[in-house]
Amino acid sequence: MTEIEEIKTNINEDLMILTGNHAAAHAFRQAKVGVISAYPITPQSPVVEKIAEFISEGKLKARFVKVESEHSALAVCCAASATGSRVGTATSAHGLELMYEMLPWAAGNRLPIIINLATRSLGAPWSVWTDHSDFITIRDVGWIQFMCENNQEIYDTNFQAFKIAEDPRVFLPVIVAYDGYILSHTMMPVKLENQEKIDEFLPPLKHHINLSDITQVKGIDPVTTPHVIKRAEGTAPGYYEYRYALQKSLESSIDIIKEVHDEFARKFGRSYGNGIYKTVQTEDADTIIYAMGSVASQARVAIKQLRKEGIKIGILSLKLFRPYPWDDLREFFKNIENVIVFDRDIGYGYEGVLSYELKSALYGLKDRPNIKGFIVGLGGRDVTTEHITTGVHRALNEFKQGLSTNKTDFLGLKLDELYDYDESTYFTRG
């Protein structure tokens, strides 16, 4: 056997070269989703194009409701989920924002819907390129939110997402996000798992709501008052009790998320940190880069250089953004000296969301680390190794001087190139 032939025999026939979008589509196919409803938007569209192809080729038996807007897409998903089907959709940016009304509806109804989100910045001005603005704006509506770093992770996280969402201890919708273009349109090797193994891991949905059982005559989601109502027929919780249950379910889902991640890892031989966050070279680190998705990926390159300079630096890449893994982060950061946060988003009017949430989470720790946040890469501006190393150097220097501020610090801005632009003062004020 020649050397080349030997390589060929080593290639797993299930290994495919897929974009992030197609990895998500394959996951929907193998999760045997029953109803899909989606509307095209860049950079998500290839997910639903691929799904349409699977259906037309008979590889997926799902009903695909091709709607006239994302608002309707999630409305279809909610109704189909309430009728008892496994459902999912995919979207980006403005599509997610148009769905917004239906997001708390899905969570309040405890519907195990999965959204794949190819992240994209929010207009105005128009931009089709990535940042995490769309992902972070839905943090308060009651969904479980995952961020992925590669295409295999997108595929794997989808199965975990369905299993978590459909767990009777959880019953919550889940969003699986990945950077637009950087992952959505970039091809990587993805191992597609054997269908029988997937079926074992993810059995058919046993839903808590099933409108099609028409002997169940209760109205779903009627007007619910501030009060607990007692009648001869029984006692009904008020709105407050429903929302308490939603929050408690989110809080307790963290353990179930870890449990499902570990089960997946044992079955398929791939793990993503502890299912909550992933770490890189943190064992001896006193300084940590804290980031998500594409930014954490870029930091993997940057720390090689920083380590050569003698900085004991590692990365914590956040996988679970909601429910916020407060306990895990406090435990991890309690012995760390410095944290440099890179946000590909802003909580406008304050600072990067990862940054301020971490500061809040670590409040009251006896030896709280120094924390500084940077804004990077909005609207798809490249996040380079140099941006990361510059940020780390600047932060460590400020920490040495005892400086601490919540004021936003942008890396990679090119204001100096705007000096002859008509409205240059508009961009340079402040």
Place this chain on the structure above:
Amino acid sequence: MDLPEEEFIYPGTRACAGCGMALIYRIALKALGAKTLVTVPASCLTVLHGMQGFCSTKVSVYHTPFATTGASASGILASLEDKGLADEIIVLAFAGDGGTTDIGIQALSGAAERGTNFIYACYDNEAYMNTGVQRSGSTPLGVRTTTTPEGKDVHKKNMPKILEAHGIPYVATANAAYPLDLFEKFKRAKEVKGPKYMHILSPCPPGWGYEPKDTILIGRLANETGFWPLYEVINGKFELSKPSKKYLDSSKRKPITDYLKSQKRFKFIDETTRKIYEEYIEHVWNEIKGRLENQ
């Protein structure tokens, strides 16, 4: 003809006395039967259904946000197909005029275009009654509402025509004051495959300003004056319904003033607007005549 005796709405709902919608809903469920799944946006029907954990109907009800009635019906249908139950269960979307002609028009248009096999019933009380009588796209000319204190300055939107333009197999107008006609139309709609649209005039005592005992009287006046003609369009074929047939002859119609004077909401209508009403009704009937002659 006798209506079935079985009731699908329990006695003692939260609807107002004399509510046209409650009557329409009662007749609709009698026609469609127990194997009906209803989707309802924010509307007076949400109120009728009752509160938390209890429901005033014997059929399954799904409450959905205001703009999503059509989409929710598509979702329910898709799931029923997924589970092989689509032939066993009727999906009824039941929405008000605001939820249909305004905020829900996009989702409804989408559901109609996709060929969703459902009945969409719009009960038209001609304003946002559930939120306290604000004008909608279906509020008629000159009507006083809380957002048109001097009377609305344009005619109501012709929603049945918009749905007809989607090329769906069944479109009908109906009126709460003609329950037998209404019952027959729901029965017919049930037999048709594809999207069915019914636009049903629903007199509203508090919103329109008349005594609850007069709902049928007021509803009948809308027909007798020629303001709200009843018809069906089945696979493109237009047919005037029995209660409206004789008003093809304009001399048989009661003067529009009878209708306008019967309700407080028309109190600002002056002579000029009254004449516009007469022209409007003439136009509506000329169009009907033209359709009957040309098909």
